[in-house]
Amino acid sequence: MATDLEDVLAVAAAWRAEGxxxxxxxxxxxxxxxxxxxxxxxxxxxxxxMLGSVSGGCIEGAVVLEAREAITDGKSRTLDFGVTNEQAWEVGLACGGKVQVYVERID
Amino acid sequence: MKSELLKALNLGRTEGRPVALATLLDDGGQWLIDESSDGGGPEVIALLARTAIVEDRSQVVDCEGATLFIQVHNPPLRMVVVGAVHIAQALSPMAARTGYRVTVIDPRGAFATEERFPGVDISNEWPDEALRRIRPDGRTAVVTLTHDPKLDDAALQVALSSDAFYIGSLGSKKTHRARLNRLERLGFDKTACDRIHGPVGLHIGAESPAEIAVAILAEITQTRHMAAKLALSQGPTV
Structure with a gap:
């Protein structure tokens, strides 16, 4: 059964191939x-x-901003979100968990 | 990530090969590792990546003081559904959405049609023939739904001789007892028969075909994650 529409890595490659x-x-x-x-x-x-997810929707906004920065400057970054992190309060990680996200540009 | 690396990663996934992408989070160094190639990187990283593949777990590990993230891409889980019945119509799309590659087997041509199962792999072979061809492995679930011993038993005999991580069979307690008696007469012992989940699915009071599909998929999910935890506590097998 086709699950291609949910295949984040296939979509990443296809988007990059489009330039x-x-x-x-x-x-x-x-x-x-x-x-x-x-x-x-x-x-x-x-x-x-965008396609896929890294949380229940709580941090996607912040991650998308960083991802667009990465597309511009080409630098990979590791982002920390959690209740002990002020940024997490801003973006509202309501579950009380912590999550670390690696963001990289497809060159 | 370099485009070439992403392409190689996607090729491995398309071909159904176990592959892992190792990334040093501090400097972005990246290597694609599989059974036969260490991706041109250090041996220690290839070793850690292959261990993660066996554990089937993406994870951050310490690599000589550096932080290494290993993302494991194992071949897709598979679900073989015997009986192209109403429950199968509900179960197939749910299972696909959960990450299973679904095959529906039913030699009765009127049941297993493209119209009733759009986008699903359909086989009109006899269940034992089809299962022998598919060869269920440790990432495969087999569910029989026909209620017809001719079809279900044929499938179960092959499934019980395989490494399928889940085997479930639709039917009441009485039907299930009769089924186990038949299988015992065919030489399957209690340990083998105990592998069959029957009546199939978690006990959630399911009534409609879709509810029964939820119960089945929930039980398969539970089995998969419990089995993985058990294997981990016993350490890597390779």
């Missing part, structure tokens, strides 16, 4: 009650299109 600027965000660590497991991915392009 779009593309960044990939991956959950690398979680602590406590994090909504998406390690390995969950979100792909973002330079026009604001």
């Amino acid at each position: 779009r600027g593309v960044a990939l965000a991956t959950v690398v660590s979680t602590w406590g009650s994090s909504p998406r497991p390690v390995g969950s991915q979100l792909v973002v392009d330079d026009q604001g299109a």
